[in-house]
Amino acid sequence: MSVQLTPLEHMQRAARVKVMIFDVDGILTDGSLTYGPEGEVTKTFNVLDGLGIQLLNKTGVQTAIISARKSPIVVKRAGDLGISHVYQGIHDKRIGFGELLAATGFTAEDCGYIGDDVIDLPLFTRVGFAITVPSGHPEVQYRAHYVTKNPGGRGAVREVCDMIMRAQGTYEQALAPYFA
Numbered sequence: 001m002s003v004q005l006t007p008l009e010h011m012q013r014a015a016r017v018k019v020m021i022f023d024v025d026g027i028l029t030d031g032s033l034t035y036g037p038e039g040e041v042t043k044t045f046n047v048l049d050g051l052g053i054q055l056l057n058k059t060g061v062q063t064a065i066i067s068a069r070k071s072p073i074v075v076k077r078a079g080d081l082g083i084s085h086v087y088q089g090i091h092d093k094r095i096g097f098g099e100l101l102a103a104t105g106f107t108a109e110d111c112g113y114i115g116d117d118v119i120d121l122p123l124f125t126r127v128g129f130a131i132t133v134p135s136g137h138p139e140v141q142y143r144a145h146y147v148t149k150n151p152g153g154r155g156a157v158r159e160v161c162d163m164i165m166r167a168q169g170t171y172e173q174a175l176a177p178y179f180a
Contacts, residue, residue, distance in 0.1 A: 005145050005146065009145075010145065010146050010163070011163070011166070011167040012167070013112075013128055013129040013145055013146075014112070014129060014163050014164045014166075014167035014168070015164075015167040015168050016109065016110065016128050016129070017061060017110070017111065017112040017128065017129055017164050017167075017168075018061060018062065018104075018106050018110040018111070019061070019062045019063070019064060019085075019100065019104055019106050019110060019111045019112070020056060020061055020062070020063050020064070020111075020112045020113075020114075020160070020161070020164060021063075021064045021065070021066055021097075021100070021111055021112065021113040021114070021123070021127070022053075022063070022064070022065050022066075022083075022113075022114055022157060023065075023066065023067060023113075023114060023115035023116060023117075023120055024043070024065060024067040024069065024071075024074055025043075025067070025069060026115075026116035026117065026133065026135065026136075026152045026153070027114050027115060027116055027133065027152045027153070027156065027157065028043075028045055028046075028049060028065075028074075028077070028152075028153065028157060029043045029044055029045060029152065029153040030044065030151065030152055030153030030154060031116070031135070031152060031153065032044070041071060041073075042073065043071065043073050043074070043077075044153065045077055045153070046153055046154060046155060046157070046158070048155055048158045049153070049155065049156070049157035049158045049161075050077075050080070050081050051158070052157055052158035052159075052160075052161030052162060053081045053082070053083065053157065053161060054081055054082060055161060055165065055174040055175070056161040056164060056165060056174075057081075057082045057083075058174060059165055059168065059170040059173070059174055060170075061164060061168070062084060062085065062104060062106075063081070063082070063083045063084065063085070064083065064084070064085035064086070064087070064100050065078055065083055065085070065086045065087065065088070066087045066090060066093050066096040066097060066100070066113075066123070067087070067088050067089075067090070068089070068090060068091045068093070068119055069088065069089070070088040070089035071088065074086065074088060075088075085100050085103060085104070087099060087100065091119065092122070093119065093120065093122055093123050094122045094123070094126075097111075097122075097123055097126065108126040108127055108128070109127070109128040110128060111126075111127040111128060111129070112127060112128065112129035112130075112131060112160070112164065113127040113129070113130055113131065114131040114132065114133070114148075114156070114157065114160055115131075115132060115136075115140065116132050116133050116135065116136040116137065116140060116152055117136070117137050117140060118137055118139055118140065120132075120140060121139065121140060121143065124140065124143045124144065125143070129145055129146070130143065130144050130145045130146075131144055131145065131146045131147070131148065131160055132144040132146075132147055132148070133147070133148050133150075133151055133152040133156045134147060134148065134149070134150075134151055135151055135152060136152075146160075146163075148160060
């Protein structure tokens with residue numbers, strides 16, 4: 001069931017996104033987990049990705065996180081970026097997705113989702129725009145509508161945010177304050 005879309009079809013799907021959902025490990029981060037001496041886990045986030053999410057929020061597209069792992073670091077990062085919907089510790093991501101749809105009133109087709117492993121496949125078959133990264137599992141890449149050029153934790157999220165804003169005609173407006 002390989003999804004082979006043209007660049008125009010990518011943009012058409014991006015234009016319909018009202019809620020962009022992010023996985024964390026491998027997407028907002030490079031997938032590495034660093035354990036400290038007390039067993040604490042640290043994650044490294046990319047500032048370019050972060051600004052992309054903030055800009056996307058300002059255009060009216062809502063943002064969300066659905067992650068199987070649970071981490072206070074993710075709550076902090078989501079707060080810093082204005083991500084209003086955070087679902088963690090959910091191994092069956094359909095549960096968090098259902099809660100998100102109920103909270104927002106949007107349909108599955110209104111959503112974009114970026115993930116990188118087989119745990120993400122149930123959402124790939126539901127959302128209007130399914131995205132993965134170059135290091136995504138082959139089964140995920142096979143089913144994605146779009147594979148980013150940039151790796152997870154290294155600009156993939158910004159690439160997607162910029163694509164959505166361009167497709168929705170809000171990119172120039174989002175960047176305008178930086179040209180003033």
